[in-house]
Amino acid sequence: MKIVAIEAIPFVIPYRKPLRFASGEVRTADHVLVRVHTDDGVIGVAEAPPRPYTYGETQDSIVAVIAKIFAPELVGLPLLGREVRYARLERTVGNPTAKAAIDMACWDAMGKTLDLSVTEMLGGYTDRLRVSHMVGFASDEAMVADAERVRDTYGITTFKVKVGRRPVSLDVGACRALRNALGPDVELYVDGNRGWTPAEAARALTAMADLDLTLSEELCPADDVLGRRWLTARTTIPTVADESAVNPGQVTRELLDGAATMISIKTARTGFSTSQRILHQCEGLGAEIVMGNQIDGQVGTACSVAFGAAHRHSSRRAGELSNFLDMADDLLTEPLEISDGELTARSGPGIGIAIDPDKLAQYRTDNV
Template sequence: MSSQLSIVSVETLLVDVPTIRAHKLSVATMNHQTLVLVRITASDGIVSWGEGTTIGGLAYGEESPQSIKVNVDTYVAPLLVGEDPRAVARLMAQVNQRIQGNRFAKCAVETALYDGQAKRLGVPLSELFGGRVRESIPVAWTLASGDTRRDIAEAERMLELRRHNVFKLKIGLRSVKDDVAHVAAIKRALGDMASVRIDANQAWSVTEALEGLRMLADAGIDMAEQPIAAHDKLGLRRLTQANILPVMADEALHGPRDAFEVASTQAADIFAVKINQSGGLRGAAQVAGIAQAAGIALYGGTMLEGAVGTLASAQVFSTFHDLAWGTELFGPLLLTEEILVEPLPYRDFSLQLPTRPGLGIEIDEAKLARLCRDR
């Protein structure tokens, strides 16, 4: 590349933000989220952002907020500082060659590099992934207070506000029977106004799942996400082939290789595509490509990231030709603090995509400095 340009710094920030209510998953109860942000500054003055956020410390994935930070600081940043920030693919190929695993750390860094390069080119990040096929994307809400009546009231409020009409219910902490009763009560209350789905986050055995799926189908539930252990791809195939409810793979997918294995054995009907679980934006696009080639439907997943990871996801998901099951990019709405100058536009059951260059968001740096750990 012609003119001289280099990466001046790669910084990581841990930002603790309380959630609006307790968010109960089978693997963790979240009362706050720790955002892991990466800020890259280049010699042309362009400042860019990425995010590598996970859920519940080490309860959900094998990277913690602290490990993501220390591994970016110690191992990834030295590979980037002084290099040309325009060479995103080459830099990420080097990072992948030198560093095993660490998908979340890689996602954060790759996002920041793409944000910077898209800003430099003056285009939305989605242009670097082939361009958008939609300007807004549907966003589901997760009901996970643990209380049936409270969940119904929350869903009714979301419908009234026209913010969400698709609800994912987190289950797996109670018996299958009790969980199904909870889900069925919510579906009865909402009727045809909403699509109701469940996510058991690996809590069930295959036997429990077969029984659970039958009861959920009878209750009018539309889909079941990762009912059984992530590693049990044969079990997932059994559930899918049983043809009771559409089955979505989430934790089973750690990037393109898993996607290929699940797709080639027809072990899921739907893929939850997540940028962090896929090791970055390029990995997520590859997961989606494998799904589409195999006739598997797409859903845009979240690790409950804040605005940076949410917009990075939205930019990539906006390029998927078919996004039959919508997305769940509601992460920033679960948090009590806004880190953007202007909040993200959620309306008409969708997130409207920004048209500004890069991720298309402006970080409130003063606010971030106040929220940042060890400031």
């Protein structure tokens, strides 16, 4: 089982409505489909979503780094040579989603070769996750309507509310409107995407003290070291590190510095291999995790639920797995379905998904 080729295929699928948040907005899924081919004829697939405002990657940069740097380093390696593959990818600084997609496509190919699901290979703890839905910036009425629609249609009762606007009162009012409309039995937590200063974040959390928020994520900038530590020390709401903890070293620093008490794991940026390293770190340090969302399509979401369901530590909380619902279309032959607030990991070999060739031909942008 050797890697004989790696493809990076850019594609664009529009969203029905944009997702807006403090660091930007997403109107189209301008992602990259990564395919890893083996000498046995097996093809593993995964998805790389560029987020230039967070990691500096673009669709063009992902395609280029895979074609010009990563593929030449990895072609010819054994598919099971995970540590060699990891070492060669880590020679290059940055490019997290390109590396993650290659890693997950290799795991998909391994599962297909061995006739095992990725969830089984990673741990096999359960076969499903509860789903959390992200609510982006809009008027209070529109945010409430979005949450009510998702709750009533899909049975989702956990919501991550995007905050970080100025004035702070906009987000405090939105969270209050959501709590009043959805009632006490729905879980609400907030994500600032680094939009507030520590002082603004502290003021907002104080103003929302009666709303029973369960988590607060990246309310202020990742490099505001002292401010983040000060904010985490003065609140009883668990603080989730996301963009500030994208590799094992950063995870250790965030937790030991007291800048965070929980970690968001996103397979779109750390794949399966590094995500598992981070998960075991968090277990050892006594830190909870939440399965995050990189505004993934259905390919990326299938990867997230495959990983999250595989481990006890990552299956405890609802995972952020619903944003593909706002895409106008997707690439899978069998679309993912959320039912009763849960998403089930596919039981077939690998990640358990297949790409529709007609849809890929329709949405790819490289004119092949």
